[in-house]
Amino acid sequence: MPITIRRATVEDMVGMQNANLHNLPENYVLKYYMYHVLSWPEASFVATTTDISDSVGDELTIADENGNETKLDPNYVRQGEKLVGYVLAKMNDDPDQQNEAPNGHITSLSVMRTYRRMGIAEKLMRQALFALREVYKAEYVSLHVRQSNRAALHLYRDTLEFEVLSVEKSYYQDGEDAYAMKKVLDLEELKPSNYAHAKGAERIEDDFESDLLDATV
Numbered sequence: 001m002p003i004t005i006r007r008a009t010v011e012d013m014v015g016m017q018n019a020n021l022h023n024l025p026e027n028y029v030l031k032y033y034m035y036h037v038l039s040w041p042e043a044s045f046v047a048t049t050t051d052i053s054d055s056v057g058d059e060l061t062i063a064d065e066n067g068n069e070t071k072l073d074p075n076y077v078r079q080g081e082k083l084v085g086y087v088l089a090k091m092n093d094d095p096d097q098q099n100e101a102p103n104g105h106i107t108s109l110s111v112m113r114t115y116r117r118m119g120i121a122e123k124l125m126r127q128a129l130f131a132l133r134e135v136y137k138a139e140y141v142s143l144h145v146r147q148s149n150r151a152a153l154h155l156y157r158d159t160l161e162f163e164v165l166s167v168e169k170s171y172y173q174d175g176e177d178a179y180a181m182k183k184v185l186d187l188e189e190l191k192p193s194n195y196a197h198a199k200g201a202e203r204i205e206d207d208f209e210s211d212l213l214d215a216t217v
């Protein structure tokens with residue numbers, strides 16, 4: 001199924017909030033999503049698909065001038081495009097931390113259940129980390145994760161190489177502790193070309209003399 005990772009826009013806010021409500025107990029008012037996307041418009045990303053064969057939800061539909069019907073379902077960001085994941089990211093704007101180097105924060109990340117284990121969360125995170133570094137000059141990024149959240153912990157610690165800074169006692173409303181995590185952002189390491197290489201893809205260097213297509217024959 002085709003998946004697109006693209007920058008989040010104001011039109012995606014309801015879909016992001018819908019995905020958040022489905023996937024996490026930490027929920028936010030719509031204004032807080034707006035605050036992220038209007039203040040740091042290049043930091044947050046969504047994953048969407050045009051494969052809408054598994055659509056569920058409200059049976060109400062709207063039809064365009066050609067008679068094509070779209071369900072009035074918050075999973076859709078527009079006709080034929082369904083949101084399946086998001087990462088909500090920001091720069092740290094805490095006035096108490098004004099003497100700190102510029103740094104980013106991952107507020108929320110989730111992928112709809114039927115789209116998990118496909119590498120979508122990793123791609124969303126890598127895009128956000130790259131943008132925070134390249135666009136907003138963040139030197140590091142921080143986040144919190146529930147101690148019991150094995151999937152997210154694996155993603156952050158093992159795949160994306162965040163370090164665990166500390167355990168914050170009763171960080172969550174239900175009393176669960178959080179790991180406070182941090183990753184120093186290195187622009188070279190975050191470049192998409194270097195990421196593909198790190199995952200084992202063969203790197204073909206361009207010497208600007210021979211034709212790369214010929215070289216592979």
Ligand SMILES: CC(C)(COP(=O)(O)OP(=O)(O)OC[C@H]1O[C@@H](n2cnc3c(N)ncnc32)[C@H](O)[C@@H]1OP(=O)(O)O)[C@@H](O)C(=O)NCCC(=O)NCCS
Pocket residue numbers: 023024109110111112115116117118119120121122123144145146149150151152154155159
């Ligand atoms: C955590 C979450 C975002 C992962 O999304 P995903 O798209 O399935 O993750 P990916 O496919 O990109 O996997 C990234 C890595 O995490 C690992 N991973 C993903 N789900 C896992 C699981 N259930 N158990 C163990 N490892 C898991 C993958 O194996 C992969 O590791 P690899 O680099 O060794 O291959 C998703 O499970 C989710 O939305 N959970 C609910 C919301 C949530 O917990 N958000 C995080 C809050 S801090």
